[in-house]
Amino acid sequence: MAFQTPVTVEEILTSIHRKEYLLPAIQREFVWSADQIRWLVDSLMRGYPIGSFLLWKVKPDTVANYTFYDFLTHYHERDNPYATKATVPNGSGVTAVLDGQQRLTALNIAIYGSHAEKRKYAWWSSPDAFPKKRLYLNLLDDADPDEMGLRYDVRFLTAAEAAPEDGQPDQWYPIGAILNLANAGPALNGELANRGIDLNDVSPYQRLYDLYEAVRTRKPINYFLEKAQDSDKVLDIFVRVNSGGTTLSYSDLLLSMATNQWQQLDAREEVRQLVQELNTGGTRAFSFSKDVVLKTALMVAGVDLRFKVSNFTAGNMRKVEDAWSTTRAAMIKAASLLDLFGFTNRTLTAASVVVPLAYYLARRGLPDSYLTSSADARDRLAVRQWVTRSLVKRGIWGSGLDTLLLRLRQAIDAHGGDSFPAAEIEKEMTTLGKTLAFEPTEIDELLELKYASQRTFPVLALLYPGLDLSKEFHEDHIFPRSRFTRKRLQGAGIDDDLVDDYRAAVDLLPNLQLLGGVPNAEKHAKMPAEWLAQAFATDAERQTYLNENDLRDLSLDLKDFLAFFEERKQRMRKRLSSVLGVA
Known part of the structure; x- marks a missing residue:
């Protein structure tokens, strides 16, 4: 691993848009908020360090063994929250970002892209719920000193919000437009003059100059380049460098390992699509996460349920992939059943209840008709009563979840061949101190x-x-x-x-x-x-x-x-x- 010559923000973003830098599948999704992006830009403009980066030089003969993703440019919370899979030409190598994805994506959105998140209280289905915003710099005023400790007033605004009022200076400068200026002298003055800003006031010029310096002159991007092609070493490096900040969860690692090890399917795409289907398909309105999906996949595949690196073996991933169609169908039926029981994302107090429910449906191989068949009405009632009691009782789905799910799987395997084994399940829960019995005080x-x-x-x-x-x-x-x-x-x-x-x-x-x-x-x-x-x-x-x-x-x-x-x-x-x- 060697330390490389620092580069400017403009240089590294240019390389990203040439697709010279990509994201390996072991990276998590983009998780930074709009305020985190603002904070990062403010830090750059103040000349503060923004941390080092770790890149991996992947040779052409190694590229084929991995899945890579492009950087996200136009973030939309509902319609485009994820990076798309990259196409790497045959015979080409890439440089993969092992550490620094969140910061580089944030800079890419700030300078080249846009950010659209749901307005408070707006309906998800409303076409106006996600206004498209770009990052702007206020040329006339600094930030309120009480706002996040920012010096520069950088905000995500819609085009209408950034437009000047009649007769007023055009004070909101789009951050990305700094790339179009020819220099940091006359071009800056010309820009300010075109915006109707008084050139006798040096503050607007200083703010625009600070932005120019931050993006195009200073070299804050310090990075190490790893050239080893050993995937085990690279994974170990990745886990270690992601031990801080927004920590990489074991579910993220599992999904990443599955993406690399599944033979026929793209694990990340499959999980994404299933999460969306579970939450918004049909009349459903839930908020199941990929963690719940992956936990169910492990349960249905019959492998160790714990999110531990030692479980992410090729053999286990093969079992998960082989059982994926069963897992997917069972989870959709389980979510539909919860919907039929009247639950929504607000009233389903523990999303994990879907895991054993899906396992039961998968174990019996129950068809879609189970959801409405009069012949299965008694069984559905038993399921509904158990689900509801477990949600009403405090402490069932909290700590010790993996142990609970293991015991539920064993109870269903032993007694759930013909009907939902509520009594046997409750017996197993009681031995774990998770009884569904209630006291008068409750x-x-x-x-x-x-x-x-x-x-x-x-x-x-x-x-x-x-x-x-x-x-x-x-x-x-x-x-x-x-x-x-x-x-x-x-x-x-x-x-x-x-x-x-x-x-x-x-x-x-x-x-x-x-x-x-x-x-x-x-x-x-x-x-x-x-x-x-x-x-x-x-x-x-x-x-x-x-x-x-x-x-x-x-x-x-x-x-x-x-x-x-x-x-x-x-x-x-x-x-x-x-x-x-x-x-």
Whole structure:
């Protein structure tokens, strides 16, 4: 390994765009935030060191043994978050980046590219949710001293945000445009003059000059070049140099090793596509990670579940690849089943629950018809009850996950050939100190759950299992929250001494129910008695609803809300205790 002559940012980015530098598959995805990119550019402009880089000179006869990726230039959180696979011409060598990918990608985006991340509260499906932004330098002002410790005001802005107001100087300078200036003297003055900026003020010139120096003159890119072609040595170097910063996870390494060792499939592309399918396919709305996918792949392949380098052998990777089609199909069915149970990314409190569920489906080789077949209804109910209980109970899917999954795999192998072995699974969980038995104090805790809490949906699903959760259901306030402002309660004649009690109780479980999406929209802010009178065609339907939701014979008058709340709470406690086996 030899230290090389430092180069400018412009020189190394030019080499990247000539595809002389590529990313090996053992690199993780780009994970830096927009603020991290701003911080890096600010550091460069201040002349601060940005760390050394490690490059690997890969000879033409070695290139064919590896998969390489191009650098990401235009980052889009939804549509283009990943680097694409590079095509290396036959007989060509490459220089692979072993350490420094995040910094170089950040510089590439800052100078050549753009950044588009979702606006807060915007819908993922909205075409306007991801505004395209480039990095700009404010020529007229420095950064607010309280913002991240930045000196230079560098921001990601849309073209509209960067445009000057009528009659005002054009103060936002696109960072990448610095590459177009002929020199650091007259060309800078000409640029400032064209933007209507007063040349008597030296500060704008200094800021633009500092940017020019940072990108085109100073040589902050210090790097070592490794020339060995031994893959084991290179992997060892890579693991060691990535022991700091945003640490490379073992799942990243596993995916990287699989990419190099799978014979027929591209592991990284397969996992990417599956993650997207799991999270957004059909009516699903989840946030499963590649870690969950890889853990399931190991489980289905029958190999050691732990993310340890010693498990990333060619033999294990061959088993994972051979079982991939089974893993993929089982995971999609498992995610679809969770969707049919009514779960979303908000209410699925532990993504790892999909791992044993997918393994069970794979172990039995169950077809897609399992999701809806009446013949499998009893089995699906057993699965749903176990999944829901494990999500409601604290501490099941936290520490000791690998040991838990191993025992679940053994229980399913031994007892899951014909049906879901809930009893045997719970027995194995109990031996690990992860019992699904509940104590009375836990029932009390569950009754204090609030609206939109992660566990609220599964608890309501346990309480009222007759709902067809394959349809859209919402958590709904029986007494509408909008009626519980202090002003409206006082206007309704509620004693001032009781107003705080009303407001404290309105969002708690005893005032909540699961209601279909359309009925919930129609109910809106109606009081319960008014809604009941309109929502059901017959009195028999109305009484069935009241019975099934623990509302029969309860007063639905706002003045009796606290009595309603306490009585329904007792009914829910009794029902929960029965469902969860608490004496």
